[in-house]
Amino acid sequence: MTDSSPFTLLRPARQSAPLVLTSPHSGRRYGEDFLAQARLDALAIRRSEDSFVDELFAAAPALGVPLLAANFPRAWCDANREPWELDPAMFADELPDYVNRSSPRVAAGLGTIARIVGTGEPIYTRKLSFAEAKTRIETCWRPFHEALAELIEETLIRFGHCFVVDCHSMPTPLGRHSRRPDIVLGDGHGTSCAPGWTAHIESLLHGQGFSVRRNDPYAGGFITRHYGRPREGVQVVQLELARSLYMHERQFTRHAGFAGIEARLGGFVGAMAEAVRLWGAAGPGFCAAAE
Secondary structure, eight states, X not given: OOOSOSEEEEOOSSOOSSEEEEETTOOOOOOXXXXXXXXXXXXXXXXXXXTTHHHHTTTTGGGTOOEXXXXXXXXXOXXXXXXXXXXXXXXXXXXXXXXXXXXXXHHTTOSSSOSBOTTSOBOBSSOBOHHHHHXXXXXXXXXXXXXXXXXXXXXXXXXXXXXXXXXXXXXXXXXXXXXXXXXEEEOTTTTSSOHHHHHHHHHHHHHTTOOEEESSSOOOOHHHHHHOBGGGTEEEEEEEEEGGGTEETTTTEEOTTHHHHHHHHHHHHHHHHHHHHHHHHHOTHHHHHHO
């Protein structure tokens, strides 16, 4: 897949709050070479995509908050996985010893290079070479995470602390007894973000009219687990938004509710930015008290 840049970084004229937003799964640049080797058509291959999430949070820079979004699709390379979570059955050659072959994500077919799309259909008509996986990881995964690590470090230096909201979307579950809330917040069951802050974020979302559940069924992926270090001043939560609120899931098109959801999420980001600014003025005692 050819791509001018693996990510888009929308920076504010001045970052005014210790808050960073990410959208690692909204990339939709599907190269012709990728589509040629996939058994799925151009629509079906998008079933792993968090469609339009980057657009829903596009107000962030105007609110003083940077937004980092992947341009490459999740089906090509998953930025919310470890760099080397690979399924040996997908490859024609032997994998290096450092590859994680046995994670639950690999077993599910959703490693760094996925075997299936989100609805379970296999992606490839042939086995890949490890060189192909390595190229994707080096040209997509690594630059995205270098940019995120740099944003976090810049924010820590400037403000002394950093909050990351990792933005995703979730499909409508199958079965009439599987209803989910509007949003699932994942904080690794209290490990990636101080519980008091997770509760405050939940209250801000309630203030925008969203129903919220924590950690079920999404407690957070690699970004949440890897970067969330509350005692070192980095708080990370994963936000999963129900796709049915803003899009036609089968057609991958926005529906009439899109603008309203975009406005409500903009309201949340503004309120979140204000909250973390206030915490900076008060010092880290707020976080310690919340725990």
